[in-house]
Amino acid sequence: MAAAESRPSIRRRLLRLAVGARPRVTVIRAILLAAACTVVFRYGLRPVRAVGTSMEPTIRSGSLHFAWLPAYAFHPPRAGDIVVVRMAGPHLMYLKRILAGPGDTIEFRDERLRVNDEPRPEPYILPGGRWTMAPLRLGPFDYFVAGDNRSVPRESHVSGVTDRTRIAGRLVF
């Protein structure tokens, strides 16, 4: 009987489970965790949800990914990278692949991508796209970006030239 009486009540045990043995330490931990999450997700690894089919088959509509925002802090974006292109702010961005960078000449001829007049293999697209585009030389800060879904006519697909300042980060997974 004495042993049963010394047990903490259910309410006390639940409270201890929720806030721990030392509530002050728990609160400080929670604040630190919230601050760390804010910094990481705002300035580092930003979660992005794909909407639309322009990056299929690589990225399905509705899937969740992460963009690494400081990816280009020390080196410029590279052809082949999947990047997020900023619009008015961070809450809505384009998800595109870089096909060519500054100074390159890009064209779509015979349904194939050519950069600097050399065919560039694109293992990530499905066969059947019929894009054509006359050669275009990119400026010193320009990048040509497009989605992987080439079954959509080029005219109704958001693709084209964006500048370096618009590229907010690289998709990591």
Place this chain on the structure above:
Amino acid sequence: MPRALLIAMTVSAAVLTAWWLWPVPPERLILRELGTLVKDVAKPGPESPVASAARAKEASERFVERPEIEFDRLPGSVETRADLAAVVFHARAAFDTLAVATYDERVEVGAGGTTAVMRLSARASAERAGDRETDAREFELRWVRTADGWRMAVARAVEAIRPVP
């Protein structure tokens, strides 16, 4: 009447009067107008042509009489508010559902307080016969203060990705 109740009522009345008289910042008024426009453009489901025309007219009333609109997805040319109402009406009729959401709105009010520039991103999603279409764009909207309130004078799509012809 108890003294405490009298004090509470006086304080509440003072707070309500201050809240009522306090000028609403132009940024908030503009955001309110934008919110109304977004609601008027949206079509959650089937509706009668009369209701659709009324909503289109209400949407067009958020603009000045002769707005400048630069947006390549607009199904028709727009020179007057009536043209705009017709375009909105046809766009709503073309889809079963239509939803518009805006993000990252940033408003800068001019020095005189009669003009403002707004930057925002917008996403429209529409459904027609089971097919869903989405489009996202950045816009620059120029607003002017009129006797009827803040009205949109210029709406221009900003190309974050410039299309190549």
